[in-house]
Amino acid sequence: MTDNKETVFICRCEEVTREEVEQAIRDGATTIAGVKKRTHAGMGLCQGRTCRKLISGMLAGRRPPEEIVPPTFRPPVRTVTISEIAQGDEE
């Protein structure tokens, strides 16, 4: 991460800058997953809800749209006990 006044964060959760995403694309990332592996963008608290579209836009500016592979989505999950299921939704 650079510390100048023109730093633009693409992924606020992981503090990934535009320059880092551009470098990942220059290094060969052709998909959102490729950018994610190189920068951790999309691995933060919001799970990419904010940055995914921005990264897609950055990839779209450099590659033909048919070459951009859509990302897979894995919603955040937590363990649920059998007793919680048995109790149902009482809220």
Ligand code: FES
């Ligand atoms: S803004 Fe990228 S994971 Fe939240």
